[in-house]
Amino acid sequence: MKLNAVQYGDPSMRIMKTPRSLDLFVTGRCNLRCTYCSHFTSPGDVDQDLSTEEWLRFFEELKRCAVMKVCFQGGEPFLRDDLAELILGVARNRMRFSILTNGTLITDETAALVASTGRCDLVQVSIDGSISTTHDAARGKGSFRKALDGLLLLMKHRVPATARITIHRGNVLELEQIASFLLEEIRLPGFSTNSATPFGLCRRNAEQVQLTVAERTLAMEALVRLNSKYDGRISAQAGPLAEALNWSAMEEARRSGEGSFSGGGRLTGCGGPMSELAVRCDGVMIPCGHLSHMELGVINRDGLAEVWQGHPDLKRLRNRSSIALTGFESCRGCDYLPYCTGNCPAVAYAMTGDAWRPSPDACYRRFKEAGGRLPSSSSLE
Amino acid sequence: MNSIRKPIANPDLVLREEFDDWAVLFDPDSGSGYGLSPVSVFIWNRLDGRTTPAEILADLRAHFDDVPDNAEAEVTEFIDDLARRGFVGYEVPLSGQR
Numbered sequence: 088m089k090l091n092a093v094q095y096g097d098p099s100m101r102i103m104k105t106p107r108s109l110d111l112f113v114t115g116r117c118n119l120r121c122t123y124c125s126h127f128t129s130p131g132d133v134d135q136d137l138s139t140e141e142w143l144r145f146f147e148e149l150k151r152c153a154v155m156k157v158c159f160q161g162g163e164p165f166l167r168d169d170l171a172e173l174i175l176g177v178a179r180n181r182m183r184f185s186i187l188t189n190g191t192l193i194t195d196e197t198a199a200l201v202a203s204t205g206r207c208d209l210v211q212v213s214i215d216g217s218i219s220t221t222h223d224a225a226r227g228k229g230s231f232r233k234a235l236d237g238l239l240l241l242m243k244h245r246v247p248a249t250a251r252i253t254i255h256r257g258n259v260l261e262l263e264q265i266a267s268f269l270l271e272e273i274r275l276p277g278f279s280t281n282s283a284t285p286f287g288l289c290r291r292n293a294e295q296v297q298l299t300v301a302e303r304t305l306a307m308e309a310l311v312r313l314n315s316k317y318d319g320r321i322s323a324q325a326g327p328l329a330e331a332l333n334w335s336a337m338e339e340a341r342r343s344g345e346g347s348f349s350g351g352g353r354l355t356g357c358g359g360p361m362s363e364l365a366v367r368c369d370g371v372m373i374p375c376g377h378l379s380h381m382e383l384g385v386i387n388r389d390g391l392a393e394v395w396q397g398h399p400d401l402k403r404l405r406n407r408s409s410i411a412l413t414g415f416e417s418c419r420g421c422d423y424l425p426y427c428t429g430n431c432p433a434v435a436y437a438m439t440g441d442a443w444r445p446s447p448d449a450c451y452r453r454f455k456e457a458g459g460r461l462p463s464s465s466s467l468e
Numbered sequence: 469m470n471s472i473r474k475p476i477a478n479p480d481l482v483l484r485e486e487f488d489d490w491a492v493l494f495d496p497d498s499g500s501g502y503g504l505s506p507v508s509v510f511i512w513n514r515l516d517g518r519t520t521p522a523e524i525l526a527d528l529r530a531h532f533d534d535v536p537d538n539a540e541a542e543v544t545e546f547i548d549d550l551a552r553r554g555f556v557g558y559e560v561p562l563s564g565q566r
Contacts, residue, residue: 101486101488103484103486104484104485104486105484107484153484153485153494155482155484155492155496155501178496181482182496183499206496206497208499
């Protein structure tokens with residue numbers, strides 16, 4: 088009989104009864120049209136925002152399901168006139184929240200309200216340059232100044248705030264200036280990075296925004312160097328910095344003869360379906376914002392727990408981790424197979440039409456064969 | 469073991485029970501989570517302000533096999549630990565009451 092509390096996140100835990108967190112795409116509208124926007128023209132681009140009452144009713148179900156946190160996204164969540172009411176609804180139902188925003192519509196009043204809840208984990212503001220010319224070129228005239236004003240208002244009210252840099256062809260040569268601006272001038276504790284991904288408008292504008300192999304190499308080198316300079320204050324879940332670190336680890340493991348990585352050799356790259364779910368702006372439940380075509384049910388009509396536990400598409404996504412990479416022609420003979428997880432199913436789907444195969448964009452061998460190079464090993468120390 | 473005081477679970481906390489009978493005690497104000505084993509969950513669900521620790525221990529013995537001899541000490545320490553963390557409280561008697 089064991090009474091002591093165990094470490095939170097015990098790896099022996101299996102699938103949960105309900106998701107721990109949800110991404111709520113509370114609106115499909117946005118006041119900007121960024122050239123690499125993953126939302127517009129994607130399957131998530133549906134022209135129907137739910138009412139306040141529908142969302143509040145759903146939050147009550149989230150409370151019954153003991154969901155711990157939600158992330159307000161869009162479109163642009165601050166476009167909703169009732170966002171304050173939704174935020175208070177989340178807090179009233181014993182959850183925490185974060186917000187992903189372009190920052191241009193944040194007012195002193197809304198920043199103060201967010202702070203007053205005491206339940207905000209993070210507000211992430213998209214900033215793509217250290218000067219307006221760079222940022223506005225991809226996001227729209229005047230957006231840099233407004234985004235910065237929004238970020239500063241959040242900081243004034245001590246809301247945990249960060250910036251997200253989406254690295255694309257228009258700003259890849261300015262990473263040093265951006266890092267200096269955000270970390271030294273604005274004095275953010277840190278910021279995160281990603282690169283323009285093959286969803287939505289980015290696909291239409293791919294030549295304009297998506298990094299070439301050479302630019303990817305350059306970005307990796309710059310970000311690794313800057314992250315060292317700034318003591319780890321730059322983070323990434325995807326994009327050049329994440330790739331540099333992951334692929335370098337794979338290269339090192341191959342050279343040292345290390346057997347394999349945990350989860351390596353199978354499509355284990357996405358853990359989302361084990362703990363998270365998402366809801367489109369029209370109330371349709373989906374696995375995540377980039378698999379918006381995979382409709383699992385409708386909130387307030389289908390039970391969250393029932394969908395989470397029983398929907399065949401979710402079960403199939405979870406079972407993706409049992410698929411061996413050796414079964415794919417593109418992976419045959421790859422030296423990095425024991426270390427590779429196949430990465431994001433949504434990117435795989437966007438690029439190949441099949442979410443049950445490895446993402447071509449995350450293939451290290453392909454990157455090398457195209458002339459890509461990792462940062463030198465000394466810069467990674 | 470205190471036979472009078474009846475511990476009350478903090479109603480602001482959220483208990484997330486999981487498939488394998490383990491649970492997370494989540495504090496939405498701080499964002500922190502505290503893992504509970506199946507036995508701990510059993511005890512937590514009886515911290516209702518009406519049940520004494522001695523009664524909880526008796527329930528435990530009736531419900532689980534192989535309850536060790538030191539269970540009383542473990543239950544006491546567990547509840548005391550929860551109280552130290554602010555997860556459990558006790559009703560304060562009104563003046564004149566014992």
